[in-house]
Amino acid sequence: MLASEKVYKRITTNALIEMKASGTKISMLTAYDYSMAKAVDAAQIDVILVGDSASNVMSGHETTLPITVDQMIYHASAVVNAVKRALVVVDLPFGSYQSDPKEALRSSIRIMKEAGAHAVKIEGGAEIKDSMVRILNAGIPVMGHLGLTPQSIYKFGTYTVRAREKAEAKKLLEDSKLLEQLGCFALVLEKIPAALAKKVAEAVKIPVIGIGAGGDVDGQVLVLHDMLGLTTEFSPRFLRRYMDLYDQMITAIKQYVKDVKSSDFPNIDEQY
Ligand code: KIV
16 A cells, blocks of 8 residues: 555445545455455455356356356355455346346345345446446446456357457447446456556546556456466466465475375374
8 A cells, every 4th residue: 555545444435436536546356255355355455356257266167157146145245254344346147137127136136135245246338228227226336347248258259358449449438438427336347458448547437447458547356366376277468476376275285185194294282
């Protein structure tokens, strides 16, 4: 934290908007369980996202599509139990909001009520406008998500950079303005050209949080397991790894196996 930054005991949606206005960058990471969320919150992260990436990271699915509202609630309530300071945002999973606004509202209410979430995140722009409005009208804060939206992977066909072409870039800029106008409190931009992300961040007053969207936005988000090096099969250019946790775990577990096999563990001080 910079010395000039305002200290927040609790991060709210208003605090994030204030942070953008004052030029304070917003930090965001995913978490899906109590122990990890406790560490992330203790490290003074601003926003914890209970992402539908839990589908990949926690369950080993190839895409985010299989995860259900019940499973998101399970992960989110564990995170909420751990968190004292961060704003907890929970993804609406695939299939829980696309078919009609009433269903979108029902899913959001369940997530807020049963998990104790502070806000929901939804992928998409103009095409899900009615669902957004319905949720926002119920007083539920919504974070938007544009660019690479992994729930649409079978439409895109690949996980490559989005909005390189003029028409898609134009729609993304229009969608960003629309989400602000509807009342979203923040926006995630995933895997788009840095110049376009900068343009969006300058065009809207709500915070723009990037993942693979360059540095000229209001904050950054990464998947916790990726930045800790717990996942190893995934190495996009935007990912900075801060640890090699997978390798460190293997080393520790191998040592434990060795100690058990050799009867080194437990020793005299480790028994009753
Ligand atoms: O589910 C997730 O982890 C996300 C982030 C990549 C922004 O949506």
